[in-house]
Amino acid sequence: MISFLQSILGGANQGLLWALLALGVFITYRILDFADLTAEGSFTLGGATAVTLIVAGVEPVLSTLIAFLIGTIAGLCTGVLHTKLKIPPILAGILTMIALYSVNNRVMEGAYKGISRINTVITYFENLMGNSKMLANTMIGLLVVGIVIALIYWFFGTEKGSAIRATGNNEKMCRALGINTDNTKILTLMISNGLIALSGAMVAQQQGYADISMGIGAIVVGLASVIIGEAFMSQKFPFWLKLCFIALGSVIYRIIITIVISIDIFESSDMKLLTAVIVIIALALPKLKTAVIGNNSKKRKQQEAVLAEGEDGNAEN
């Protein structure tokens, strides 16, 4: 039992660090309605920058923050390509992603850079937690995700943040109101890719190396996490709770993969099929819900009818 829970915890730890990626994807995909494929490039960029700096002797926390800032620059590029050069969103993202492959190769001076046995953000926590790698990862995961969610929540309540939310909702109306939607789009892409780069930096420190291929499939993981998180939340949730559920979606995604791998009956190669099936179930849950218990509206009409009958009854009395 313990070993099963341990592996689940390990999966959850991974999920927490990838949750930053999910949050970044959420910001562009849901709030701005922009399918941003830069993620694969900026994720690797964050990892490459952080690892290269740490190996060069820069303090880990500073390296991680610089990785975040470099990620925002990647977002800036995509933003400029889309808003100033009028390149369609998906293409703008792909172009930046392709360019970043070469950039990452330059940054790492090769295809890979390892940071075995050097202090990283994670090892600080290991020393605190008495050398339990597992718990150290959990602590730092919760800490970083918590701080990021708090910051995102604060930011989207500010004027700039609200302008971003408005742009995603109704761009034409925003322009009519005098908001510079080009700038809001660029700003959103910068924040989003900064977060994705931060995620890459944390993951690279956790796995002990940065590799040019680490971003492959990142956008799929991000979208899957967002969708799984949304399957469990309701539209009535406050914004900060929605962000928590997005992070939770990433954790659940990793745990699902962990469970599939743990079950010896399945071949490891079946893993991708099974993950797809589970994401499909997550997407289908709302439809199943409605099919099983009927719409709220139907239920409400019945309830109102009953109440009305009751009132009439009382009135008569």
Next chain:
Amino acid sequence: MKKIITILIAVLFSMSFMMTTACSEKTDYTVGIVQLVEHTALGAANKGFREELTKLMEEEGKTIKFHNKTASGDQATCTTIANVLVSKKVDLLLAIATPAAQAIAAVTETIPVLFTAVTDAEDVGLVKSNENPTYNLSGTSDLNPVDQQIELIKELVPEAKKIAVIYNTAERNSEIQVELAKTACTRLGLELEEEGLVDISDIQTTFSLLDSDIDAIYIPTDNLMAKAAITVHNINKDDKKIPIVCGEIGMNDLCGVATYGIDYYILGQQTARMAFDVLVNGKDISTMPVEYQEKIVFSVNTLIASEIGFTIPQEILDRAKEE
């Protein structure tokens, strides 16, 4: 409805828990295997390891169980698999290919880890030095005899002046071999043209853009090129018809004319003997130097040669018969 969902999730959870523990008959040893991706070479190493170790265990009268997982080429999955195997408290871990080894190294500092199909463990930081690992990892390197292979090219095409090396720029292992190829070429007076690519779809373009004065092609042991070996041959025989020498025999069988190579099955067996040393003889893994393949194999591929219209010099054909 919420109740139904909660009950459903609880049932699924306990079912999966039961399934993971269901197949655990007690054996003397359990070994976890993490393979990066499926292709001939890695699969051969995996098979060689398991078959040899099972045989050695049976001779000793012990039972052994393997948890054999592959990550379908995804690096994050390597970490997840590593987590799962470490929590199962296996006695030993085998990592096949560098990313798998790195993932395991980050998860455990106590369980002994053997790697195979890693070209230079010291270069990527898995061990402190190839002679003295120091940490909990050691294993076998698949560093192929690049020097001998380039020399073979000169023997196959004596008038050769310029060769191209095609490899995946994303693989550190390949970069290392390209460096070695450069040194060998300088020594033999050959000009080396580096053709790095990123994706299987780039192979067609790379081939069509090759200079017309390229006399031969060298392909190092590269996970991407290994998967695309058949494609390489199809593209080559329809167009350029240039003799290819691959870094590894499995790849060479599909697209190359001749090579000296590592037999990955034998490499796996060699790793199994190291595993046996650690598990049964209680040897300390941090003191076991990284091993290289003891016996190099020579292989000649007359079918491929005829399909690209290349005549292999008689003395090389004779050499193959001798080996």
